Amino acid sequence: xxxxxxxxxxxxxxxxxxxxxxxxxxxxxxxxxxxxxxxxxxxxxxxxxxxxxxxxxxxxxxxxxxxxxxxxxxxxxxxxxxxxxxxxxxxxxxxxxxxxxxxxxxxxxxxxxxxxxxxxxxxxxxxxxxxxxxxxxxxxxxxxxxxxxxxxxxxxxxxxxxxxxxxxxxxxxxxxxxxxxxxxxxxxxxxxxxxxxxxxxxxxxxxxxxxxxxxxxxxxxxxxxxxxxxxxxxxxxxxxxxxxxxxxxxxxxxxxxxxxxxxxxxxxxxxxxxxxxxxxxxxxxxxxxxxxxxxxxxxxxxxxxxxxxxxxxxxxxxxxxxxxxxxxxxxxxxxxxxxxxxxxxxxxxxxxxxxxxxxxxxxxxxxxxxxxxxxxxxxxxxxxxxxxxxxxxxxxxxxxxxxxxxxxxxxxxx
Amino acid sequence: xxxxxxxxxxxxxxxxxxxxxxxxxxxxxxxxxxxxxxxxxxxxxxxxxxxxxxxxxxxxxxxxxxxxxxxxxxxxxxxxxxxxxxxxxxxxxxxxxxxxxxxxxxxxxxxxxxxxxxxxxxxxxxx
Numbered sequence: 001x002x003x004x005x006x007x008x009x010x011x012x013x014x015x016x017x018x019x020x021x022x023x024x025x026x027x028x029x030x031x032x033x034x035x036x037x038x039x040x041x042x043x044x045x046x047x048x049x050x051x052x053x054x055x056x057x058x059x060x061x062x063x064x065x066x067x068x069x070x071x072x073x074x075x076x077x078x079x080x081x082x083x084x085x086x087x088x089x090x091x092x093x094x095x096x097x098x099x100x101x102x103x104x105x106x107x108x109x110x111x112x113x114x115x116x117x118x119x120x121x122x123x124x125x126x127x128x129x130x131x132x133x134x135x136x137x138x139x140x141x142x143x144x145x146x147x148x149x150x151x152x153x154x155x156x157x158x159x160x161x162x163x164x165x166x167x168x169x170x171x172x173x174x175x176x177x178x179x180x181x182x183x184x185x186x187x188x189x190x191x192x193x194x195x196x197x198x199x200x201x202x203x204x205x206x207x208x209x210x211x212x213x214x215x216x217x218x219x220x221x222x223x224x225x226x227x228x229x230x231x232x233x234x235x236x237x238x239x240x241x242x243x244x245x246x247x248x249x250x251x252x253x254x255x256x257x258x259x260x261x262x263x264x265x266x267x268x269x270x271x272x273x274x275x276x277x278x279x280x281x282x283x284x285x286x287x288x289x290x291x292x293x294x295x296x297x298x299x300x301x302x303x304x305x306x307x308x309x310x311x312x313x314x315x316x317x318x319x320x321x322x323x324x325x326x327x328x329x330x331x332x333x334x335x336x337x338x339x340x341x342x343x344x345x346x347x348x349x350x351x352x353x354x355x356x357x358x359x360x361x362x363x364x365x366x367x368x369x370x371x372x373x374x375x376x377x378x379x380x381x382x383x384x385x386x387x388x389x390x391x392x393x394x395x396x397x398x399x400x401x402x403x404x405x406x407x408x409x410x411x412x413x414x
Numbered sequence: 415x416x417x418x419x420x421x422x423x424x425x426x427x428x429x430x431x432x433x434x435x436x437x438x439x440x441x442x443x444x445x446x447x448x449x450x451x452x453x454x455x456x457x458x459x460x461x462x463x464x465x466x467x468x469x470x471x472x473x474x475x476x477x478x479x480x481x482x483x484x485x486x487x488x489x490x491x492x493x494x495x496x497x498x499x500x501x502x503x504x505x506x507x508x509x510x511x512x513x514x515x516x517x518x519x520x521x522x523x524x525x526x527x528x529x530x531x532x533x534x535x536x537x538x539x540x541x
Contacts, residue, residue: 016419024428038519141419148425155429159436165517166440170447239523259486262518277425329526360523 013193019136020145025284027126027189032160033093033184034062034121036176037113039164040100041099043173048413054106060115061361066125067120067359070351073123074131075213078348082132083194089123090187092116096240097181101174107201124187126153127355130335131348133195135205137340140284146332147280152321154272161269208343208409216346217353225400226350229337230357232296235393236330239299241384243268243323246369250379252312264320271324273375280328283336292333293397295326300390302326337400342408424454435478451502455479455495456541458513463489468523477503485539490516515540 041055042192048054066089077085096119099112126149160183167176204210211219220226251261282291306319338351365386372381415511449457451510461470467484470491474481479493479500493512501512516539 017424020420020424021428028432028464036519039517042517144421148428151425152428155432161519163436163439163443165519166443166447169513169515170443191482198517237525257486259488262486273429281422355525362525 014196016137019193019196020133020148022190022193023129023133023145023149026124026129026187026194027149027153028092028156028159029183029187029190030089030121030124030129030156030305032156033097033180034117035157035161036164036167037062038111038182039161040177043168044100044103047173048104050106050324053115053225054109056166057106058100058109061110061114062118062121063359063362065115066122067356067362069119069122070125070127070355071289071349073119073125073128074348074350074352075346077124077128077131077211078346081195081197082135082348083191083197085128086124086132086191086194087188089120089125089128090185090191091120093120093124093184093187094181096120097177097184101177110289110389117328120184120250124184124191126150126239126331127335128348129182129194130332131344131351132194132197134335134339134344134347136194143280143282143284143288143332143336145280146335147277147283150276150280150328151273152329154269154276158269158273175304203298204410205344207404208345209408209410211408213346213349214402216342216408219350219354219405220342220350222345223341223405223407225402226338226354228396228400229334230354231355232292232393232396233334233358234361235296236334236363237358237363238389239303239361240365241362242382242386245366246373246379246382247320251311253379256311256313256316260313260316267317267320268324268327271321272327272329275325275327276330276332280332280336283333287402288336288340289397289400289402292330292337295329295333296393296397298389299323299326300394301388303387303390307380308414323401335403340402341405343404368390372396427514439497444511447513447516449501451505452498452516453501453512455493455500456482456499457493457504458485458499458516458539458541459491459509460511460513461489461491461509465489473507473509474504477506477507482541487539490539491519492539494541513539 037059041052044050045055073085073089093116096112096116099108099116103109103112105414129149130146133149134142137145160180164176164180167179171179215271248261248265251264252258256264279291280297302319306315309315334354335347335351338354339347342350368385369379370384372385373379423452459470459474461473467488470489471481474491474493477495477500479495482492482494484491493500504512518539
């Protein structure tokens with residue numbers, strides 16, 4: 001037997017390119033399927049003669065569950081590996097989507113489209129994919145990998161949102177939802193190559209301290225930089241959710257045609273793909289907190305410019321394109337900072353808590369947008385609030401210490 | 415993990431492959447969604463983008479259809495007509511396809527999804 005024959009070749013499904021493609025496909029399906037749900041508002045409400053509010057509550061519940069379940073899914077991913085959690089999430093996602101299609105009562109719709117899909121989305125989200133990348137990809141390529149995973153999720157929105165309408169037209173809404181449920185099951189084979197990653201039960205990664213999950217969570221929340229990062233991500237959620245929900249009516253109020261408003265919103269999605277990817281690239285080359293701070297500052301500048309200049313088609317498209325570039329570009333940098341500060345061992349759990357803060361921010365962005373509009377008859381107070389919060393986020397990222405937290409670092413040998 | 419980690423060219427190629435696959439799937443599904451030639455109205459008639467409003471109007475009339483209204487997509491018209499075969503006649507007059515409905519929702523679903531019935535209804539194309 002020669003020495004060469006003893007070297008076990010890496011199976012094709014564990015090759016770097018296959019791992020990246022797999023993670024990207026998971027992110028695409030995860031983001032994509034749920035981006036079609038808005039299309040089902042009318043048919044599901046009409047067929048059951050439910051008020052539109054019923055469906056909206058189910059989707060609101062989904063957002064809430066996504067936020068709440070992310071740290072738990074993260075902890076499971078750290079313990080048992082991202083691939084298994086992604087696969088489990090796909091099953092929840094599919095069952096929830098099927099239940100949405102066949103729900104005969106609002107309670108079943110809330111359970112399916114709200115609770116089960118929310119848990120499924122959390123467990124199969126790009127946060128879990130990025131945790132796998134964090135463990136599999138060498139540190140010098142990690143930020144790039146986070147960027148491409150986020151960009152793939154954004155691309156999934158575009159691919160599925162456009163295909164979803166045609167799917168309904170070709171097969172009917174019920175069949176379309178069932179097909180989408182099967183699409184979400186594709187996450188299972190796509191996640192297979194991510195099985196190669198280690199878990200918190202594996203040997204402690206080089207340079208990381210031996211600690212339990214509880215110790216890791218306590219240690220992170222005692223870390224000032226982590227709390228600053230969490231506070232900053234709250235602002236991200238606030239700004240994005242406010243724009244998602246309240247920009248279309250704002251444009252309508254300012255005389256922008258419906259068709260142009262649609263194009264402008266589409267521009268956010270398109271530019272988001274580019275912005276997410278390049279923020280990952282930039283995060284790999286420079287200190288992550290600086291571009292993150294610049295992103296929040298640029299968002300504030302964009303908002304102030306938009307609301308103070310006359311609102312025309314040109315200013316609208318310039319605003320949405322620039323916002324698109326800055327949209328999910330915070331994600332690879334935020335995830336990158338979590339990895340730098342705490343290592344890869346509990347990264348999914350710790351990112352999960354940061355993301356929970358994002359979802360709480362989303363809630364306030366939507367709620368305050370409506371509440372203050374009712375009070376003042378204008379969106380301007382919330383725009384200004386969003387811009388001020390952007391400045392706040394830009395500032396809180398600056399003092400973040402971009403190095404391994406002492407309690408998470410392996411003690412130096414005596 | 416052993417092996418060379420990919421870079422920008424790989425990312426661009428991945429995006430390109432996804433877009434090509436998306437175009438193929440969309441083309442197949444648009445054909446699947448098209449109404450059969452014998453279908454009566456009301457329906458959506460899709461013309462070539464860039465065709466003038468007068469031209470589309472004239473072609474709908476020539477197909478024995480009643481142009482009810484244009485849509486936010488300038489090249490898609492809502493056409494009425496109870497006679498069977500309206501879909502086929504419109505295609506004979508140069509319509510790219512005829513559809514029962516084309517739902518569309520520009521709402522973004524990033525880290526926050528939102529089901530706004532008003533937005534979905536405003537953009538969905540329905541006769």
